[in-house]
Each structure stands twice: as structure tokens, then as C-alpha cells.
Amino acid sequence: MSEPGEHRPVYTAGELAGLFGLTVVGDASTAVVGVATLSDAGHDRLAFLSNPKYRAQLAATRAGIVVLAAPDAERAPCTALVAADPYVAYARVAALFERATAAPAGVHPTAYVDPSASVHPSASIGAHASIGPRSVVAVDAVIGAGCVVGEDCVVGTASRLVARVTLVKRVRLGARVLIHPGAVLGADGFGIAMDAGAWLKVPQLGSVVIGDDCEIGANTTIDRGAIDDTVLEEDVRLDNQIQIGHNVRIGAHTAIAGCAAIAGSTHVGRYCLIGGGAGIVGHLDICDRVMVTAMSLVTHSIREPGEYSSGTPLMDNRTWRRNAARFRQLDRLFRTRGTE
Amino acid sequence: MSEPGEHRPVYTAGELAGLFGLTVVGDASTAVVGVATLSDAGHDRLAFLSNPKYRAQLAATRAGIVVLAAPDAERAPCTALVAADPYVAYARVAALFERATAAPAGVHPTAYVDPSASVHPSASIGAHASIGPRSVVAVDAVIGAGCVVGEDCVVGTASRLVARVTLVKRVRLGARVLIHPGAVLGADGFGIAMDAGAWLKVPQLGSVVIGDDCEIGANTTIDRGAIDDTVLEEDVRLDNQIQIGHNVRIGAHTAIAGCAAIAGSTHVGRYCLIGGGAGIVGHLDICDRVMVTAMSLVTHSIREPGEYSSGTPLMDNRTWRRNAARFRQLDRLFRTRGTE
Amino acid sequence: MSEPGEHRPVYTAGELAGLFGLTVVGDASTAVVGVATLSDAGHDRLAFLSNPKYRAQLAATRAGIVVLAAPDAERAPCTALVAADPYVAYARVAALFERATAAPAGVHPTAYVDPSASVHPSASIGAHASIGPRSVVAVDAVIGAGCVVGEDCVVGTASRLVARVTLVKRVRLGARVLIHPGAVLGADGFGIAMDAGAWLKVPQLGSVVIGDDCEIGANTTIDRGAIDDTVLEEDVRLDNQIQIGHNVRIGAHTAIAGCAAIAGSTHVGRYCLIGGGAGIVGHLDICDRVMVTAMSLVTHSIREPGEYSSGTPLMDNRTWRRNAARFRQLDRLFRTRGTE
CATH class of the missing domain: 3.40.1390.10 (MurE/MurF, N-terminal domain)
Known part of the structure; x- marks a missing residue:
């Protein structure tokens, strides 16, 4: 071209x-x-x-x-x-x-910057972006069109919110963080308690802290912590449409493929590779250098590095139906055959 | 009413x-x-x-x-x-x-159109939408409220971005394409390479090409290609919250249900039906007229038309626990019984 | 702090x-x-x-x-x-x-309110938000920055759209509804019919009705009904990135964890708990007080309260490969052993 x-x-x-x-x-x-x-x-x-x-x-x-x-x-x-x-x-x-277009320094005429916010003159604020009270946009940072930066946020040096990114409140980004459109950082965690037949909302008081050099994909969501913060250490790489629950902590250099989800309070180690669509339930500890294959579900903590999987292989539907029906009878088979 | x-x-x-x-x-x-x-x-x-x-x-x-x-x-x-x-x-x-409201032709007073962009007088640009440098909005196209159209994009004749859609850069839409709110087309593909203990970002240089008459659901994401483009042929129908990785190609008349995901460089044929929440790993070829049932994972190329599945049937949790525990012992059972 | x-x-x-x-x-x-x-x-x-x-x-x-x-x-x-x-x-x-910041009453100077819309003086309309024709924003409601409220919508008393939420058209929210950023309510349901080799779009004529005290997570999508409305009864709690298809009905006090998906026309009862990443196919009836564990797929109606599951346990990849390969041979095993 x-x-x-x-x-x-x-x-x-x-x-x-x-x-x-x-x-x-x-x-x-x-x-x-x-x-x-x-x-x-x-x-x-x-x-x-x-x-x-x-x-x-x-x-x-x-x-x-x-x-x-x-x-x-x-x-x-x-x-x-x-x-x-x-x-x-x-x-x-x-x-x-790479033909990268430098974003022009300064605030676009259609953007809104709260008077109490602090935007470095070298930073770029795009069309229809808004920067909330007391937020800080550092040297060379880029806030693209349609982004919403709420109150008390920090966007570190040379970080870039491509477009239509939301930082809800008190979110803190390190340097050189790249966030793709539609990502939401700092929405309330899913904290509810059943009280006399109705749900009571548990206040979500923490926020989100993102280390240097992280990348966060389009439409990915990272919830604010319930009490402490949700944390990504440096150089964590998240693909699109990932869900990170409140108080999750992800170790440095871990990469997570699209549509994976990590439930609240789980800690994932360093140099992990989590496959697309994989799920990790809440309150677990996953050690360093764990690989989880696509669409596997992790239901217990993992103490040993290595590769982990769940699920069944793909088959033509007719063969699958026959085998899947037998899955219901597995325990009976084992017990009647005395193979325990 | x-x-x-x-x-x-x-x-x-x-x-x-x-x-x-x-x-x-x-x-x-x-x-x-x-x-x-x-x-x-x-x-x-x-x-x-x-x-x-x-x-x-x-x-x-x-x-x-x-x-x-x-x-x-x-x-x-x-x-x-x-x-x-x-x-x-x-x-x-x-x-x-159907009581459809015609979007008024012209540019809403709160919208922003870059001076180098080209918007046909019959097109409609909604509130707080922005159109980037050198982008083209064709006859009768509608760009709804809060959309972000980046640089060098083309929105074809009578195409409609309902609201809050993002086209990042160099995205090209055919005629009569309909895109629902929150969709993101053209975000960087997930390309990273491990280099001396840290991730190196692989430049994403391609873009996204969408054929005539495609429909793209709310909060669906379609990444730009790493080198070549990511392509949807004509009349592809995507539901909500779908993830399409870089350099994927989807054949004409294929329909994909919500929350499905297709990883990078996979080619899907024509007239395929991909079920909700299904996953297809990267670098595969799926031939024409393949059906994949909901939440199945496709890990190898498919050469024959037909219906494919993975997973196990739903059971009450107690029965499921018993049978699932036996899944761990399957190979041992086969080997001790000499049924190979 | x-x-x-x-x-x-x-x-x-x-x-x-x-x-x-x-x-x-x-x-x-x-x-x-x-x-x-x-x-x-x-x-x-x-x-x-x-x-x-x-x-x-x-x-x-x-x-x-x-x-x-x-x-x-x-x-x-x-x-x-x-x-x-x-x-x-x-x-x-x-x-x-909780240090909640009260949103200031009134319309932000960068917001756009259609002249035919009705916004209560106590309501707050944030930066770059837009309110469409004939929509009503009730007492003490908050429409955060970047939200798009389309035509003929109702936002009930003290409801709050945090930021960048979209209500497409004729969406009706009860009182005290809380919606997190990126959520999309009222996009077209996925209705297509194959007609002479190409897809024909089935008009989506219904809308979305949300009961009092519901909470809807970030980037969650709830489609408008095809004919009737899609309905959440009161006190339904949805986490992030959930997909609710057209004409789904969800009973009061049901809670659904992140990334779950419910396909069109399925009815879910009251006091259900749906786990993260779970899927429920279309046209089913799920009775009250059903629990579905994470990443399970529900393919038939459920008539009895209780806990339901599908899937296989997590294993190290090598063990998993061995066992998963045997899943293909299950039916043959049963038949050759006469254990039917």
C-alpha cells in the first residue's frame, strides 16, 4: 500500500x-x-x-x-x-x-480534562476522551479517542490507551502499558452476599495496579479489589476478552490467551502461559511456569511447574454421542468390574 | 405499544x-x-x-x-x-x-471528523463519534453515537455501526455491514515472542477486511493481521462476544454463535456453523459446511463436512463427581484389561 | 490512603x-x-x-x-x-x-441530550454521554461518562450507568439498577434464517426489561428480544462478560458469574447460581434454585433444584492425553465387554 x-x-x-x-x-x-x-x-x-x-x-x-x-x-x-x-x-x-502514527501532543478540542487533573504537555488526549478529578497522565502517555479515565487514576510514562478504554477509579498504570479498545479496568468485583432472601452488595474498596510493560487486550476486564488491589506485575500480556476477578494477582511475564478467566483472589505465578478460554476458579495459588491448555478448567491450586489440561478430544458428533453417553456409566463400570 | x-x-x-x-x-x-x-x-x-x-x-x-x-x-x-x-x-x-428510525444525514454537532476524512453527505455521523485521518464513510452509511473510526478506514455503502464501535486503523468494511455496540475491529493481534526472559511485542502490520452483508455482534473483537489481513468473506454472521484472532479467514455465509473464539491464522470454510462458546485453536484449516457444537474445542484441522463435538454430558454434581474421578483411571483400566 | x-x-x-x-x-x-x-x-x-x-x-x-x-x-x-x-x-x-463520590446533578457541558428526552434535575449526565429521543432519566439516576442511551429508553430512580454503557433502544431499567462500563443492553438478538444460500436477518422487535436492584457487569451483553422482551426480574446479579441471548428470562435473585452465556429463549428460575464460563443452550427451562458449576454446559431443561456439572478433572497434560485418548474408545469398551 x-x-x-x-x-x-x-x-x-x-x-x-x-x-x-x-x-x-x-x-x-x-x-x-x-x-x-x-x-x-x-x-x-x-x-x-x-x-x-x-x-x-x-x-x-x-x-x-x-x-x-x-x-x-x-x-x-x-x-x-x-x-x-x-x-x-x-x-x-x-x-x-512499522508505520506508527505519533499521536499529537496536547488535548483534543472535544476532550474534557477535569481542572484538578494533571496532564503532561507531552501527553496526547484524543477526541471525546475525559480525564477525571485528580488523575495524572504522565510524560508521553496517549489517551485515545473515547477513553474514560475516572478519578484518582495514574497513567504512567509512555503508556497508551488506544481508544474507548475505561479506567474507573484509582487505577494505577506503570510505564509503557498498552491497553486496547474496550478494556475496562477497575469495575467493581463481583462481591455479593445473600441476606434474608436478597443479595447484599459487598463494597469494593480496592483498585487495580498494572506493572510496567503490560499489554491488555480489547474488551478485557480487570476488576478492582474488594479490599486490597488487583495486581498485574510487570510484563504481563493479556489477549482480548479476558476476565480478571477482584484481588487476583498475576506474576511477571505471564501471558494469557483470549477469553480466559481468572476468578477472585487467585494468584498466578510468573512465566505462566494460560491458554485461550481456560478458566481458573477463585482462591487458588498457581506456581511459576505453569501452562494450562485451551479451555481447561483449573479447580485446585498447582504447586508444580508443567502443563495441565482438562476436557475431551473432538470427534464427529455421532461417535462423540456414543462415547459421551458412556461417561455417565463410568463409575458403575469400575465398580461392577472391581477395578478400583 | x-x-x-x-x-x-x-x-x-x-x-x-x-x-x-x-x-x-x-x-x-x-x-x-x-x-x-x-x-x-x-x-x-x-x-x-x-x-x-x-x-x-x-x-x-x-x-x-x-x-x-x-x-x-x-x-x-x-x-x-x-x-x-x-x-x-x-x-x-x-x-x-419493523419500526426502524432513519438516522439523520449529516454530522452531529458533537461529533468530530478529521479534515482529511471523507464523509458522504448522505451518511450519518452520531453524537460524540469521531472519524480519523483519511477515513472514508460511504453513501448512506451510519456511524452511531460514540463510535471511534481511526485512520485510513473505509465504511462501505449503507453499512451501519450502531454505537460505540471501534475501527482501529485501516479497517475496510464492505457494503451493508452491520456492527453492534462495543465491537472492536483492528486491535493488535496477540503476537509476542519470549526474548531473554521478557516478552517482545511482534509488530501487527495487517488490518481487517469485512465482506459485504456481514453482521458483527456486540462486544465482539476481530484483531488486525500480523502481516496479511484478517478477513471475513461476505455474509458472515457473528454473534456477541466472539474473539477472532489475527490472520483468521472466515468463509462466506458462515455463522458463529456467541462467545466462540478462533485463534490466529486459522481458516474456517464457507457455510460453517460454530456453536456458542466453541473454541478453535490456531493455524488450522476447517473445510466448508462444518458444524461445531456448543463449547467444543477444535484442536486439529477438519477435512470432512459434518458435525463435531467434544465435552461430557451434564449430570447432577454427585453423579458427575463419581464419573469424573474415573476419567483419571481410564487409561489404567484399558491397559490392565488388555482392551487396546 | x-x-x-x-x-x-x-x-x-x-x-x-x-x-x-x-x-x-x-x-x-x-x-x-x-x-x-x-x-x-x-x-x-x-x-x-x-x-x-x-x-x-x-x-x-x-x-x-x-x-x-x-x-x-x-x-x-x-x-x-x-x-x-x-x-x-x-x-x-x-x-x-466506602468513599463514594456523589455524581453532580445536571448535564455535563460535553454531554448531549435530545430535546425530546426527559432528564430529572436531580439526575447526573456525565461527559460525552448522549441521551436519545424520548428517553427518560429518573430521579437521582446517574449516566456516567461516555454512555449512549438510545431512543425510548427508561433509566429508573437512582439507577447508575457507571461509564461507557450502551442502551440501544426501548430498554427499560427499574430502580437502583447498577451497570458497569462496556455493558450493552438491547443489541439485536442473533436471529438469522438461511434462505436460498444466504442469510436473511430476522427482525428483532422486542427490547430489554431489567428489574429493580439488578447489577450488570462490565462488558456484559443482553440482547433485545426477537418479538417479546428479554427480561431480568428483580435483584438479578450478573458478573462481567456475560452473554444473555434474546428472549431469555432470568428469575429474581439469580446470580451468574463471569463469562457465562445463556442462549435465546431459555428461562432460568429464581435463586439460581450459574458458575463462571458456564453455558446454557437455547429454548430450555431451568427451575428455581439450580446451581451450575463453572464451565459446565447445560443442554437440557432442569426440573429439579440441585447442583449440576459437566467436564473432566484437570490433570498434568501427559496423564490427560492418555486418558482423553481412551474417551474415544469408551463405547467400544462397553460393547465388547457386554456391560450395557
Whole structure:
């Protein structure tokens, strides 16, 4: 999508090798103007091979350069850049070609900033955004269009709320936090107590604290704590549509895929990987380096690093119906056969 | 809910039969002023019978007209309109009675349109909506209150963003696309690579392309592609709270029920039906005409049309606990019994 | 987080006992200025013990007062307030210390109110909120920043839309309804009919009716009915990211945890508890006092109160793989062994 008069960066294989510590196999003068997939790349694009599912596409690629691991280099039909981790190397190269638009410093004429709020002159407040009483927007922070920052919030240095993000109240973001549209941080936790036949709301008095370098996906929700705060340590990465209950604590460098949910007061360790749609019930402790596969339900604390799963395999519906019906009879089978 | 001075349309069974190719059984002069359910309809309303679960309600209905299939006609206690597909026929009739409010052409005084954007004079831009640099809003398009259309987006002819929809960047919508509130199209895909103990963000450079006649539900999210675009072909129908990962491609006429999720780079065929809460992991190929039942998890590519399922049946908790505990012992049972 | 000049309430154990009918065990003059957890509380805070998981923390607490049940009183190292239900008693005490900011009456200068709408002078309309034609905002209601209230809606007395909530059209809220950010009420239900190879949209003509004292979580969606309305009776409590399909009816005092989904036309009884991520398919009847555990799928109507479950237990992935593979062979096992 080249536009008239637009400046496009150009890099040779040799330059990229120098920038990122890669090894050139082939013609170091091969030049590219962007990235593409193995299957779609033309001669002026760089592609990468990391997931073995796509290895078969290597031989036929028309890319100018491919970033790959050493064992694949000899099969490349073009210039190769050999990397210890091709996906990491690709990410660094791709960042060179990213056409990010800098948000303009200052407050958009349609935005509203409460007189008691403090917005750094280098920060950007977008159209129809509002910043509540006593909130602070730090150096180089970006509050995109339609965001609502409530009272007593802090948006740290160079953090970015893309658009239509809500920080309800007393939410504190570290530096370089990136939050995608529709995310809601600091809504009341789900605290109710049955009292004489009706629900009594339990006051939610804590808030949400987000560490440096976290990323929070579109329409993800992180509830405020009931008493203490809900906490994400640094470099936690959340995909879209995730639900984090009140008083959850998530350790540094943990990544959680879309639609997962963690119920109240559960603590998740560092370097965990939680699969899409997985659920973790409340009041559990999950240790460091735990992987949970997609759509599994965690109902007890986990003390040992490793991979955990629940569920049954996919089958054609007819076969599934037959087997699933037998699930009802499992205990009887075991007991009648004396296999306990 | 008739209001004073409001004009209400009236149709007779004979007129409806003529408009939609139906057959009248009974009095063709029976007139109705709206639609209702079999159980609630009065003599001036039209009801329909399609789902056999509601067949028992037919005999007692007080509706003036019932749309139904031929075998049910003799049981109707009122005028019947016989249709090959009663649900389709009902939908056409109901559209006659829909009281849609036309959105006024022009830009609401509280909206913001970037000077470089192009909004057709027939289009409607609602309260507190914003249209970013170089975006195009075509003939008869409607951008509802609180929508955020970022830079370089295209909203096609007669497409409608109901309210509080976000198109992040370079999102392109075809004609007659309908998007419900809270949906987010074009947020970054979840691309991260572990690099020396911390996550490195992989630039997300593609965008989202939506074909003609697609419908996208409330709070659904469709991520921008990592390199290529995420694509919905024409007439794809997405319910609420669905998550579509980066570089997913969904074939024409596929319908997906609420809370389903499709992970990155998976391709779903045409005329598929994905059940509510179902999950499809990344990098798979699902062929045309696949049905996935509710809350099933698809972990491998599907090459044959048909219905697929995973999970176990619902039981009272006590019975379930007993059987679920045996699931842990299944492999041992098979091995000790030599039934492999 | 005491601020200069801020007035903080102080209560003694004796005063709290008098207010809420509790029994003091220990020094009735012990005073507290707020609440805290058992593990974090200092001498001027009140903590509570309700969940037995935290009983071990009682002996070491440094709290000034602990609210607890009678059998735990003798183990309290401090003043105890004995309650029949410690969680309920805690909720009442905590409400005394809640620092709620009253929303200012009147319409924010950046908000938009249609001339035909009716907003009570005591109501508060926040920044960038919009109120559509003929909608009514009652006494003491609060419409937070960025909310979109469409046409012909009613927001009842003292109801509160926290921020960025959407009421699409003809949505009617009772009194004291609390709706958290990102929730969408009244989007079209998912009604489509296949007609000659393409989807035909079935008009969605009903709306949404919410009873008094309901609470609706962040990014939850409640669709408008196809013909009749979608209904929540009074005191229904919905957590975040829940999906309620068209024409669902939920009985009074039912509570539903995050990410659950209820498909169209299903009726859920009173005093039900639906676990997180649970799914209920369409057109079912669930009777009163049904509990569904987390991530279970309900595929048939439930006529008996009680607890219901589906799914399999969590295991380490290797063990799970072995057992899950056997699930495919279950029916064959039963048939070859003649255990039917």
C-alpha cells in the first residue's frame, strides 16, 4: 500500500544482520522494503520461518530474504538470515517497517480534562476522551479517542490507551502499558452476599495496579479489589476478552490467551502461559511456569511447574454421542468390574 | 405499544400470501397489525411455528394468522399461511412491521471528523463519534453515537455501526455491514515472542477486511493481521462476544454463535456453523459446511463436512463427581484389561 | 490512603455491634478507621473471617477487630464481632467506610441530550454521554461518562450507568439498577434464517426489561428480544462478560458469574447460581434454585433444584492425553465387554 510521496525504508540483508546479530547466508546486498508471509512475499520483502507447520512453504517462497533457524538455511531458495530465534529476529526487523502514527501532543478540542487533573504537555488526549478529578497522565502517555479515565487514576510514562478504554477509579498504570479498545479496568468485583432472601452488595474498596510493560487486550476486564488491589506485575500480556476477578494477582511475564478467566483472589505465578478460554476458579495459588491448555478448567491450586489440561478430544458428533453417553456409566463400570 | 397519531401498517393474509408466495388456508381477509409469539398473540397479530418445541402451542393460539409448514396447517385454529420455510417467511413478514428510525444525514454537532476524512453527505455521523485521518464513510452509511473510526478506514455503502464501535486503523468494511455496540475491529493481534526472559511485542502490520452483508455482534473483537489481513468473506454472521484472532479467514455465509473464539491464522470454510462458546485453536484449516457444537474445542484441522463435538454430558454434581474421578483411571483400566 | 484534610470515619466495636446486631467478644472500645484483610490489617482496621480457607490467618492477624462466626471467636487474638453471617456483617460495616463520590446533578457541558428526552434535575449526565429521543432519566439516576442511551429508553430512580454503557433502544431499567462500563443492553438478538444460500436477518422487535436492584457487569451483553422482551426480574446479579441471548428470562435473585452465556429463549428460575464460563443452550427451562458449576454446559431443561456439572478433572497434560485418548474408545469398551 505505497502512497505517493511516502518515504519507505529499505534495508539490505547485511544491514539487518549487523543491526540484530544475524548471519547472512547468500547475497548480503539483497534489499527489502517490508515484511510478508512466506507464501505471499515478493522479491523485495522479508519473510520468516519459525512454526514448523509452514516449513513446506520455504522452497517455493519468492521472498528476497527469509529469517530462519540454522538447520533450515540450506533449503532457502533466497538470501537467508540465520537467527537463534527466528520469531524474535523477525519481530525486531518488522518493527523497522512499522508505520506508527505519533499521536499529537496536547488535548483534543472535544476532550474534557477535569481542572484538578494533571496532564503532561507531552501527553496526547484524543477526541471525546475525559480525564477525571485528580488523575495524572504522565510524560508521553496517549489517551485515545473515547477513553474514560475516572478519578484518582495514574497513567504512567509512555503508556497508551488506544481508544474507548475505561479506567474507573484509582487505577494505577506503570510505564509503557498498552491497553486496547474496550478494556475496562477497575469495575467493581463481583462481591455479593445473600441476606434474608436478597443479595447484599459487598463494597469494593480496592483498585487495580498494572506493572510496567503490560499489554491488555480489547474488551478485557480487570476488576478492582474488594479490599486490597488487583495486581498485574510487570510484563504481563493479556489477549482480548479476558476476565480478571477482584484481588487476583498475576506474576511477571505471564501471558494469557483470549477469553480466559481468572476468578477472585487467585494468584498466578510468573512465566505462566494460560491458554485461550481456560478458566481458573477463585482462591487458588498457581506456581511459576505453569501452562494450562485451551479451555481447561483449573479447580485446585498447582504447586508444580508443567502443563495441565482438562476436557475431551473432538470427534464427529455421532461417535462423540456414543462415547459421551458412556461417561455417565463410568463409575458403575469400575465398580461392577472391581477395578478400583 | 401504539402511540397517538402513529401510522400502523395493516396486512391481510391474502396480501401477505401475494407478497411472499405463501398459500392461505382459511380466511384470506384476516388482517394483522404486527407479529407476536404463538402464546401471546391476539387476533390482530401474526405468529409462526417453526421450532417443533412450540408445536403444542398451536392449538391454543389466539393469533389471527399463523405462518407454518404444510403438515401443521390442519391443526391451526385460525387462518394459516403455509410456507416452505416458515421461519424465512416470518422474517419477511416481520420486516414489514419493523419500526426502524432513519438516522439523520449529516454530522452531529458533537461529533468530530478529521479534515482529511471523507464523509458522504448522505451518511450519518452520531453524537460524540469521531472519524480519523483519511477515513472514508460511504453513501448512506451510519456511524452511531460514540463510535471511534481511526485512520485510513473505509465504511462501505449503507453499512451501519450502531454505537460505540471501534475501527482501529485501516479497517475496510464492505457494503451493508452491520456492527453492534462495543465491537472492536483492528486491535493488535496477540503476537509476542519470549526474548531473554521478557516478552517482545511482534509488530501487527495487517488490518481487517469485512465482506459485504456481514453482521458483527456486540462486544465482539476481530484483531488486525500480523502481516496479511484478517478477513471475513461476505455474509458472515457473528454473534456477541466472539474473539477472532489475527490472520483468521472466515468463509462466506458462515455463522458463529456467541462467545466462540478462533485463534490466529486459522481458516474456517464457507457455510460453517460454530456453536456458542466453541473454541478453535490456531493455524488450522476447517473445510466448508462444518458444524461445531456448543463449547467444543477444535484442536486439529477438519477435512470432512459434518458435525463435531467434544465435552461430557451434564449430570447432577454427585453423579458427575463419581464419573469424573474415573476419567483419571481410564487409561489404567484399558491397559490392565488388555482392551487396546 | 489518607489525604490531607480528609474526614475519616471512626467506629468502635461497640458502635458496630449496636448498628448491626453483632456480639462483641473482647474490648468494645476498640476503634477502627477502615477495613482490611486478615493478613494485612493493622490495629486500626477491621477484618473478617468467612471463607474457611483463610482460617489459618486468624491467629496471626494484627487487626483491631475481626468479624467472624461464633465457633471462631475464641481463636481471635483481638476484639471479635460475632455474626450469624460474617460476610453479610462485614459488607454492612465496609459500606460505612466506602468513599463514594456523589455524581453532580445536571448535564455535563460535553454531554448531549435530545430535546425530546426527559432528564430529572436531580439526575447526573456525565461527559460525552448522549441521551436519545424520548428517553427518560429518573430521579437521582446517574449516566456516567461516555454512555449512549438510545431512543425510548427508561433509566429508573437512582439507577447508575457507571461509564461507557450502551442502551440501544426501548430498554427499560427499574430502580437502583447498577451497570458497569462496556455493558450493552438491547443489541439485536442473533436471529438469522438461511434462505436460498444466504442469510436473511430476522427482525428483532422486542427490547430489554431489567428489574429493580439488578447489577450488570462490565462488558456484559443482553440482547433485545426477537418479538417479546428479554427480561431480568428483580435483584438479578450478573458478573462481567456475560452473554444473555434474546428472549431469555432470568428469575429474581439469580446470580451468574463471569463469562457465562445463556442462549435465546431459555428461562432460568429464581435463586439460581450459574458458575463462571458456564453455558446454557437455547429454548430450555431451568427451575428455581439450580446451581451450575463453572464451565459446565447445560443442554437440557432442569426440573429439579440441585447442583449440576459437566467436564473432566484437570490433570498434568501427559496423564490427560492418555486418558482423553481412551474417551474415544469408551463405547467400544462397553460393547465388547457386554456391560450395557
